[in-house]
Amino acid sequence: MVEFVDNIVQFAVTLVAGCLSAVFYCRSRKQPYFLLACLYGCFALAGLYWTLYYLLFSETPQIFYVSETGWISGYVFLYLLQFTLSDKEERAFRCPAMWLSPIVGILLAAYYVTYGDVFATILMNTMMILLSWHSIRGLVYWGGQGGEGRNLRHFHLAVICFVTVEYCLWLSSCFWVSDTLTNPYFWFDFMLMGTVVVLLITVKRAVGM
Amino acid sequence: MTYIENIFVCIAAPLLITAVCMGKSHIRFFFFCFAGMGACLLSAYINTFFVAYYDANNFNATVEIAPVVEEIIKLLPLLFYLYIFEPEPEKIKGAVLTVAAGFATFENICYLIQNGAEHLGFLLIRGFGTGAMHIVCGAIIGYGLVYVWQRAWLKVAGTCGLLGAAITYHAVYNMLIAYGGKGQHIAYVLPLLTIAVGITAGKLLAARPK
Numbered sequence: 326m327v328e329f330v331d332n333i334v335q336f337a338v339t340l341v342a343g344c345l346s347a348v349f350y351c352r353s354r355k356q357p358y359f360l361l362a363c364l365y366g367c368f369a370l371a372g373l374y375w376t377l378y379y380l381l382f383s384e385t386p387q388i389f390y391v392s393e394t395g396w397i398s399g400y401v402f403l404y405l406l407q408f409t410l411s412d413k414e415e416r417a418f419r420c421p422a423m424w425l426s427p428i429v430g431i432l433l434a435a436y437y438v439t440y441g442d443v444f445a446t447i448l449m450n451t452m453m454i455l456l457s458w459h460s461i462r463g464l465v466y467w468g469g470q471g472g473e474g475r476n477l478r479h480f481h482l483a484v485i486c487f488v489t490v491e492y493c494l495w496l497s498s499c500f501w502v503s504d505t506l507t508n509p510y511f512w513f514d515f516m517l518m519g520t521v522v523v524l525l526i527t528v529k530r531a532v533g534m
Numbered sequence: 535m536t537y538i539e540n541i542f543v544c545i546a547a548p549l550l551i552t553a554v555c556m557g558k559s560h561i562r563f564f565f566f567c568f569a570g571m572g573a574c575l576l577s578a579y580i581n582t583f584f585v586a587y588y589d590a591n592n593f594n595a596t597v598e599i600a601p602v603v604e605e606i607i608k609l610l611p612l613l614f615y616l617y618i619f620e621p622e623p624e625k626i627k628g629a630v631l632t633v634a635a636g637f638a639t640f641e642n643i644c645y646l647i648q649n650g651a652e653h654l655g656f657l658l659i660r661g662f663g664t665g666a667m668h669i670v671c672g673a674i675i676g677y678g679l680v681y682v683w684q685r686a687w688l689k690v691a692g693t694c695g696l697l698g699a700a701i702t703y704h705a706v707y708n709m710l711i712a713y714g715g716k717g718q719h720i721a722y723v724l725p726l727l728t729i730a731v732g733i734t735a736g737k738l739l740a741a742r743p744k
Contacts, residue, residue, distance in 0.1 A: 351739055359681070363695060370702035377706060378597070381713045388588050389598035391705040398698025401691045408687065 327506055329379060331514050336372040338518045339365045342525050349529065357409050357532045361525065364402035368521070371395025393445050400452035403524075407459045407484065410477060410531060420465045423458055430454035433492055440499045449495075453488050460484035473531070480527040487520040538644060542575050545643065566629050569611035570636020577607040578644070596712045601704035605671060608637055609697055612675070616683060623680040630679065634672030638665040663722030667707045670725045671700040673732060 343365030350358035371392040378386055386392060408416075434450035463481035467474040494513040502508040546568060553564035580603050585595045615621065615629055642661055651657060675696050682692030710721035 351735075351742065363678075363699065367695065367699050367702065370699060370706065374702055374706050374709065377709055381709065381717065386598055388590050388594045389584075389602055391598055391601060391702060394602065394698045395702035398695040398702075401695040401698070405688060405691055405695070 327504055327508075327511055329376070331511055332372060332376040332379060335514065335518055336369055336376055338521060339369040339372055342522060343369050346525060353532075355532055357406055357528055360402050360406040360409060361528055364399045364406065365521075365525075367395045367399035367402060371399070390442075390445055393449070397448055397452060400449075400456065403484065403487075404452065404455055404459070406528070407456065407463070407481075410480060410528075411459070411463060415463060415466045418462055418466045420462065422465055423461050426457040426461055427454050429492070430457070433496070437495055437499070453491060456484055457488045460488070476527070476531040480524075480531045483520060483523045483527045487517070487524065490517045490520055538575055538578055541643060541647065542571060542640070545640065546571065562625075562629070563632055566611070566615075566632035567636040570608070570633040570638075571640040573607045573611060573633065574604075574637045574640040574644075577604045580607065593712055597705065597709045601701050601708055604637070605675075605697060605701045605704055608633060608672070609675060609693075612679070613693075616679070623684060626680050626683065627673075627676045630672045630676030631669060634668040635665070638668035641668075659722050663725060666725035666729055667704065667721075670728045670732075671704050673729075674700045674703065 343362055346358050346362035346365055349355075350362055371394070374395065375385065375392045378384070430450050430453055434446055437446045437450070460481040464478055464485065467478040467481070470478070490513055494510065494517060497508070497510040497513055501510065506512075549564060549567065553561055556564075577600075581595060581600050584590070584599045584603065588594070588599070590599060611633055612626075612630055616626070621629070642664060645660070645664075646657070675693075678696035678699075679693065682688040682696070685692075707721050707724060710717040710724070
């Protein structure tokens with residue numbers, strides 16, 4: 326029951342955030358809102374598929390990667406959003422802290438493959454490494470600056486939170502406790518929804534109307 | 535057993551002759567129509583392969599394998615067109631929608647051959663529903679491609695993202711169909727509703743000053 330409520334809430338949150346992003350795009354015609362709408366759209370569709378499957382057939386998809394495709398597409402759009410919000414100087418910037426991203430990502434991927442599917446794990450972790458690589462770089466690059474820099478710093482911080490919560494979510498799914506709220510998996514899933522909403526707020530601050 | 539390739543030949547032959555008679559100005563339409571039908575044929579083979587590989591049943595094939603395979607195969611002729619001919623953005627939409635229509639038409643014909651054509655009412659609803667679903671998936675990719683192919687750095691990642699969105703939409707539709715009952719009715723209405731919303735949103739956007 327908790328899993329069903331969790332999935333429904335996740336779908337509703339991403340759907341509302343997607344509609345809001347689409348409205349912002351229609352009003353401002355700014356590219357980041359288009360990418361954000363695509364991101365939420367993919368998450369909402371993947372969530373809808375997963376929820377419906379669970380609701381109608383009382384099990385989760387076993388054979389092929391349909392929901393995973395939707396989630397990975399969402400990550401791709403988030404990556405494109407990071408690219409859009411960065412400038413040439415930021416992209417050329419390098420700092421040692423960025424290497425934290427592949428180190429953590431590869432270590433966790435090596436652990437996840439012992440539990441889950443190899444192909445999906447590699448794909449998902451690659452996207453997480455890319456996202457965190459760009460956000461750590463952005464966070465260091467815009468560090469200590471006010472105005473626009475501060476807004477972009479908040480956006481990069483939101484992406485780092487998103488990636489961290491995703492890692493924790495996958496880790497907690499390896500140790501399934503129960504189908505009740507005592508299971509840390511559900512805590513992380515609700516936190517993930519929070520970070521997804523924060524993404525919209527930080528992008529709105531960074532881009533304006 | 536359905537001899538799907540024989541059906542393809544029977545449908546393609548008169549269209550091919552028509553294409554030759556109508557001249558160069560209409561060749562693009564027929565080319566994409568054939569591409570759509572060819573994609574349907576190819577995805578039927580690949581679906582069968584994956585069903586055997588994963589030892590999947592009919593339900594798994596419909597809900598989990600077919601959406602992924604069909605959307606990827608449908609995209610291939612378009613990628614060929616985009617990379618080789620580098621068309622104007624306006625031509626992309628037409629190409630994607632024609633491929634989708636060709637795919638949906640061929641799929642409907644195969645469905646009729648396998649399941650009979652006695653119930654006109656049901657077939658009418660199914661025809662519109664499935665046709666509209668393929669058009670919606672085509673529109674997701676087509677309208678998105680127009681946007682992402684104008685920016686070099688968006689091309690690959692953007693196309694993958696759009697493909698993912700189309701696959702998930704297709705999978706949700708197939709799942710509701712596989713469930714049957716009220717789910718099936720919702721599935722047939724869903725793409726028509728999406729098209730209506732899309733057209734309305736498009737008109738509203740066009741009416742707004744840039």
